[in-house]
Amino acid sequence: xxxxxxxxxxxxxxxxxxxxxxxxxxxxxxxxxxxxxxxxxxxxxxxxxxxxxxxxxxxxxxxxxxxxxxxxxxxxxxxxxxxxxxxxxxxxxxxxxxxxxxxxxxxxxxxxxxxxxxxxxxxxxxxxxxxxxxxxxxxxxxxxxxxxxxxxxxxxxxxxxxxxxxxxxxxxxxxxxxxxxxxxxxxxxxxxxxxxxxxxxxxxxxxxxxxxxxxxxxxxxxxxxxxxxxxxxxxxxxxxxxxxxxxxxxxxxxxxxxxxxxxxxxxxxxxxxxxxxxxxxxxxxxxxxxxxxxxxxxx
Numbered sequence: 001x002x003x004x005x006x007x008x009x010x011x012x013x014x015x016x017x018x019x020x021x022x023x024x025x026x027x028x029x030x031x032x033x034x035x036x037x038x039x040x041x042x043x044x045x046x047x048x049x050x051x052x053x054x055x056x057x058x059x060x061x062x063x064x065x066x067x068x069x070x071x072x073x074x075x076x077x078x079x080x081x082x083x084x085x086x087x088x089x090x091x092x093x094x095x096x097x098x099x100x101x102x103x104x105x106x107x108x109x110x111x112x113x114x115x116x117x118x119x120x121x122x123x124x125x126x127x128x129x130x131x132x133x134x135x136x137x138x139x140x141x142x143x144x145x146x147x148x149x150x151x152x153x154x155x156x157x158x159x160x161x162x163x164x165x166x167x168x169x170x171x172x173x174x175x176x177x178x179x180x181x182x183x184x185x186x187x188x189x190x191x192x193x194x195x196x197x198x199x200x201x202x203x204x205x206x207x208x209x210x211x212x213x214x215x216x217x218x219x220x221x222x223x224x225x226x227x228x229x230x231x232x233x234x235x236x237x238x239x240x241x242x243x244x245x246x247x248x249x250x251x252x253x254x255x256x257x258x259x260x261x262x263x264x265x266x267x268x269x270x271x272x273x274x275x276x277x278x279x280x281x282x283x284x285x286x287x288x289x290x291x292x293x294x295x296x297x298x299x
Contacts, residue, residue, distance in 0.1 A: 047111075074091060114211060141221055167201070
């Protein structure tokens, strides 16, 4: 498999558009979303600690053939927080509410990390809405990613103490493989990632811990056989410190007929590090079903 790196980020410095932020209101939250491109619709759901703009490499890579929709999960970016517990099922309802508001009846669905759990929850609750499913750097059981090994604890502490430059470096080490970081200008990379994460990597929002707790409580393992009729791609990264490839292999084994792909020499941030490769895999997977309406009245 040929790897292509940060090509989707070349020249990207965030949006300076002064137009009103697109939002929808649900019963207990205001949700910011992005719609870009033209063609069969794709909904992409982000993981803990990222805003919808984190999918920018995929938005830019797929917009020529797909209408790409993504959102800030509640409590992140321009989406509001809501009282009460944060749950994966609740965030799945948020994502579906965006598609309802846009009048999109059926769509391709992708999720990364915690977003993979949200995608699983949405597909299990509304399988008739999902054309294909792509689960990237994720797992069947949220507690797997919420585990705290000694190495992860050390990295977590380094992300919270020391200078801002040191905290950014620790963050990069969490999401990118060491060999890759040895080939790039890490301070420049951290700055390029700022708009995709929605904040300076030295200052991770406290709300992320609520997302991690929600993730740790979700386990769809014994229900995933119910996704057997949805063409499913499970993608892992060989050097992922958060969603170990073993978790991805287990996830694929629990979904009858799922295809498993492991990208070598890539970390948890594979959608950024190997954007071109990921985009090619997604486009190929989505092409399995092309009967989706672009934008049609919801029914």
